[in-house]
Amino acid sequence: MAPSTRRALFSASLFLAACGITGSLLGGRVAAQSATDESTLRDSMKSFTDVYSIVEANYADKLDSDHIDKAIYDGAIPGMLHVLDPHSNFYDPKAFAAMREQQHGRYYGVGMTIQPQNTKVVVVAPMEGAPAYKAGIRPGDVILFVDGKKIENMDTTAVANLLKGPRGTHVTVVMAREGAPKPLTFDLVRDEIPRLTVDLAFMVKPTIGYIRIQDFQSETTAKEVQDAIDKFGPKLQGLVIDLRGNPGGLLNEAVDISDKFLQKGQIVVSQRGRAFPDQVYRAPSGSDLKFPIVVIVNRNTASAAEILSGALQDHDRGLIVGETTFGKGLVQTVFPISENTGLALTTYHYYTPSGRLIQRNYEGVSLYDYYYVRNDAAPANDTNKEVEHTDSGRVVYGGGGITPDEKIPELKSDHFQDMTLIHYSFSGFATHYMSDRKVDKDVVIDDAILEQFKAYLHQQKVDFTDKEFAENLDWTKAMIKKEIFTVQFGITVGNQVIVEWDPQVQKALTFMPEALALENHTLPSQQKGMQTASAAKVPGQDTTHP
Missing domain, CATH: 2.30.42.10 (PDZ domain)
Structure with missing residues (x-):
């Protein structure tokens, strides 16, 4: 047998063994497998190796070790898993090491x-x-x-x-x-x-704090949230939690963050699976914090971020604003396998405290369409949706994500914005502008700076009209200031500039009275916005952190 064939057999055995590990680690259920099942497994294994042997012997190009790795790690194993659901996944050695690094938070x-x-x-x-x-x-x-x-x-x-x-x-x-x-x-x-997952935490108003949580993929996220609250101190009388674009991560971090706002013993999330006992996660310590909370979400808010949103909504502890979230109600358990690889297998469905399963339908949907294509133009149909109620009796629905209490339209870009971002125009201009000067925090993006920016765009061959520039004037000023501040004062200060300008954040702040009424249990039981039903992978900027 050729070495590459032996390698293919080993890799295939690795995956099939993982299926056995899933059971043996948590109850030994695979041991009860029938002789018929074992025979079917052997037949499937033989079919796979037969196919690979034919490919190896007859493929037009010689298969080296890289081809074999891609065929197994990027093809066969993910293909098997994605037949089950969109979120079960296999981590090759590089991806598994990166995941562990991310979870450690450093x-x-x-x-x-x-x-x-x-x-x-x-x-x-x-x-x-x-x-x-x-x-x-x-x-x-x-x-x-x-x-x-x-x-x-x-x-x-x-x-x-x-x-x-x-x-x-x-x-x-x-x-x-x-x-x-x-x-x-x-x-x-x-x-x-x-690796901080709370990348921004500041007082967006004199008595209102703002916390942005990028993801829940680090074991330090809950501590970072607590550190931010402690930093705000006694002046904190309201809180905005920004979960837009948050793809989720570790379930325990979502539970620990929820514990900082809920009462002791309140349910955060429950999970049910075929092979393992049901589990209910409750707020272990609880909190006596009484300030109103507004949570901003969007279509790319997923998984553990939806667990936090659902817990605060179902217990009437936070007002959810923005767009309907992604709708990922599946829990993956990561099983380490030999050769520093890992299998992330869906083992549970999770339910919000009111009993909602918010998983979006994926039957008959391609993986691309599931992640990137959302038919938001179609009218919502509540007829066949599971109806549940919050603690105060407000109606909420299962399936299709977390529906916000108050809708805030997404920010849509136009041609001018797309072109300037594609050409990295703002960061490039800031580098050019700041090459021979420094600025103070009271700098104003005036007409002189705007004219220099226009000249820079022409130099970059970015096509735009005066009308497009005028229509995007406020956004352009904010982006220029953000990049200039990033050069002068650092990325945190630069990002704060955009948040202070952000129309969605500003709109969210206007709902603080409704959040206070919710906290005081004086909001009408049928809150406007709850009458209609509503990473996950999330496309983003290609950046790396060495």
């Missing part, structure tokens, strides 16, 4: 976000306090060499891997910077880099 490196821009790898921003920040690396710097290795034609993952390494070790990075007469060399000492 890694060792230099601490900067990098991004491909045309043929270059560009620094989006160094992280405050990280080695790259302390060394003076700035947004817009272009990476040329890492430890003497030219990074031309390398992707950002490969560059990030060169920059990561053991704590205390050195890495030399050569950068090109606009306005600098020659490349700049930085000797960086790698350190522990925290």
